[in-house]
Amino acid sequence: MAKELTKIQKAIYDFIMYQKFRVGRTPSLAEIAEKFGFKSRATVQQHLHALEKKNYIKREVGLSRNIEIIKRDTLIQEPIIGEVAAGSPLVVYSNVIDMVELPGVVKLPKESFLLRVRGDSLRDANIFNGDVVIVNPNLVIQDGHIVIAILEDSAVVKRFYRNEDAIELVSENPEYEPIIVRRDNNKFRVVGVVIGIYRNLELKKRR
Amino acid sequence: MAKELTKIQKAIYDFIMYQKFRVGRTPSLAEIAEKFGFKSRATVQQHLHALEKKNYIKREVGLSRNIEIIKRDTLIQEPIIGEVAAGSPLVVYSNVIDMVELPGVVKLPKESFLLRVRGDSLRDANIFNGDVVIVNPNLVIQDGHIVIAILEDSAVVKRFYRNEDAIELVSENPEYEPIIVRRDNNKFRVVGVVIGIYRNLELKKRR
DNA sequence: ATTTGTACCATACATTTGTATGGTATTTTT
């Protein structure tokens, strides 16, 4: 059923996604045509037919701006609920700030949530600015785990080590000093363990 | 600017919200007319003009199905990111499971998030099954605070008390036994402090 | 008593939008 999309089909599909979920308005055929430089809406219509046949979208005849994105079993839409700093502390837990599509293989645990990483202090752990991390708040934290931690009212993503009287949050990137937290500091808390990262390579280029 | 809406205006506004965010398709004037039994689209047009003048929506001329919801300072759309048990432990941190509209007076701190409460162990604290609690993950926890706590891989909402060697999670409802957690239990963690609750009385009836 | 605001209708019209058909050119598959 779900055959591969051609380049243009994929591009159109992505554009629809973008318009629908980011901009908040499903594009009309004319708008899609304009975007891609087509001189005829019929061209778009044919591409949409192709997308429909390949089961990527669904439409009802006659209704304008009516393109339903079929939830792919190979692609999941997930909200990103905040940002964390990989370098110096940053804002966390705003609300849904973005959406990502994840390949289904990623298999998110039910309890996990997504945060976008800012800064590059974990560069050597292969986590980069703009990456989306998958955070499980229910895991038992172990030394060496990459965790999301809250300090005061900002948050960081760092490697976690603990000893007798302190917790150490370490960047992989030597440019950043480790953060030492005394155990009795009650303004500090670990939100969760990073169990995966996701990076959209296509979007990456645009940043 | 933002005057009060009349009954019908509010109903139309809600319908647009519902269609746009739950169904995923902004309604056309004809669809709104049909929904409310209007025989003319002009009637809808006039209501939309009123909504626009009162700064509740925004439209661009000519474009179909193009109604932008203005983020009201008196009404906020927020995602609910999970469920917690007020009685026995339950699942927490699924992803966005619902949306609520909050009266703006609630003034959510940026970092806070929403969870829906299941069970009625906090009945005497006036928190009921189905309520949405506003959780701040960055507050310093104090005795007597109502908190969201994670035990193993489920979560509860209870009152929080601590003494020398243990933490006690107490239900307001005497039918539920307090949960005692030893301080060295590392499978236990407080996710945040409940700083508010929200209950939609209109929806409540449907439950 | 008059004005103003709200809530609707009918009708007409212009645009937008989706649909259908037939055509050309290029690449890919058989």
Add this chain to the structure above:
DNA sequence: AAAAATACCATACAAATGTATGGTACAAAT
């Protein structure tokens, strides 16, 4: 080499959609 798939165009048409105007009825405010 022939067939099939892909990628586009022009054109025509019908339906959906938004817009404009003028009207009626009623309640509330002045």
